[in-house]
Amino acid sequence: ADEMTQLRWLKPKLIAQVSFTEWTTYGMLRHATFESLRDDKEPHEIVREPQ
Numbered sequence: 070a071d072e073m074t075q076l077r078w079l080k081p082k083l084i085a086q087v088s089f090t091e092w093t094t095y096g097m098l099r100h101a102t103f104e105s106l107r108d109d110k111e112p113h114e115i116v117r118e119p120q
Contacts, residue, residue: 081112 084107089098 081115084108084110084112084115 086104086107087098087101088104089101091099093099
């Protein structure tokens with residue numbers, strides 16, 4: 070609970086294109102690599118694509 074006072078929430082402004090090997094069982098990206106920044110979409114348009 071005390072950790073919550075140390076958090077700083079941010080609004081997404083940039084979109085990154087990444088490659089990765091797989092999603093873990095915890096919903097994390099395994100071996101993620103930054104590819105580039107994208108400017109063809111707005112942050113609110115981004116959703117996780119179905120597997």
